[in-house]
Amino acid sequence: MDNQQNAKKVATRVSVVGVIGNVALTLFKLFAGIISHSGAMISDAVHSASDVFSGIIVIVGVRLSARESDSDHPYGHERFECVAEIILAVILFLAGGAIGLEAVKNIFSGAFAELTFRNPLALIAAVTSIVVKEAMFWYTKINAKRIDSPSLSAEAWHHRSDALSSVGALIGIGGAALGFPILEPIASIIICLFIFKVAFDVFKDAVDRMVDHACDGETESQIKTCAGEIDGVECIDLLRTRVFGNKIYVDIEIGVDKNLSVCTAHQIAEQVHDAIEDGFPQVKHVMVHVNPNEEQN
Secondary structure (H helix, E strand, C coil), rough: CCHHHHHHHHHHHHHHHHHHHHHHHHHHHHHHHHHHHHHHHHHHHHHHHHHHHHHHHHHHHHHCCCCCCCCCCCEEECHHHHHHHHHHHHHHHHHHHHHHHHHHHHHHHHHHHHHCCCCCHHHHHHHHHHHHHHHHHHHHHHHHHCCCCCCHHHHHHHHHHHHHHHHHHHHHHHHHHHHCCCCHHHHHHHHHHHHHHHHHHHHHHHHHHHHHHHCCCCHHHHHHHHCCCCCCEEEEEEEEECCCCCCEEEEEEHHHEECHHHHHHHHHHHHHHHHHHHHHCCCCEEEEEEEEEECCC
16 A cells, blocks of 8 residues: 555656646746747647646546545556546547647648748747656656556656647747748648547557456566466466556466365465565456366376
8 A cells, every 4th residue: 555655646746747837838838929929839838738637637547546445446446547548648639639620721721821930939938848848758757657657657648749749839930930831730730640649549558458458478477487486386277467557467377286285275375476466566466276287197
């Protein structure tokens, strides 16, 4: 439980830092967009505003997932993080779609021809956003990996998508400064596709975690090796794993000497259980079934 509480504190701290950073960026980019008469920068400010909302979702999702098991949720609340991850994917998709639709409309209506470079503040805001959001991406991603939080990982990619959006704004504003205003909507369409890709990956990861998807093959192989090294285990008859939120549940069947007493076989099963839980922090529960090894001579 200490690990869960520590993970909740880390995720909350990282999300709060993200919310504060996004509020500051939103206000700065909105101010720069209005002063510079830059539609691209104003749109980028709206994208940053969506990050504020997503950061709050992460905080709520992590706090709910860290709650103890109860009679209604005997397996815990980890899947609340998956719900938060799906909501973030939807927000990303909507933000990317809004950017793409606006860019297509500007191209076909010819509105891009009216874009002009009026104030360097928009360029400064775009560069600042790229640097800050990329730093926030790595800060959030490192901490998400440290506590194995899918919703925090999704939030990291949301920061990256905002950095990409700012790259599009920078190219568009720079294009207007150089006399090529059409670069702004073209760059926005490309950024839209990047954001869609991130949204799809986040959504797919959340769905995999919600439908009892097996953990990766390397981890399963390591679990088998760990169980097989316990004295008295003669073979591994079956191993099943399922990812539940950010935790793994393990069902394993081991083969032991068929002449052993029930008490001795039970002790071996307990050793397997403890070895797996101690060796793999992401494993929340292990069910060990003992079979007589019928292949022994």
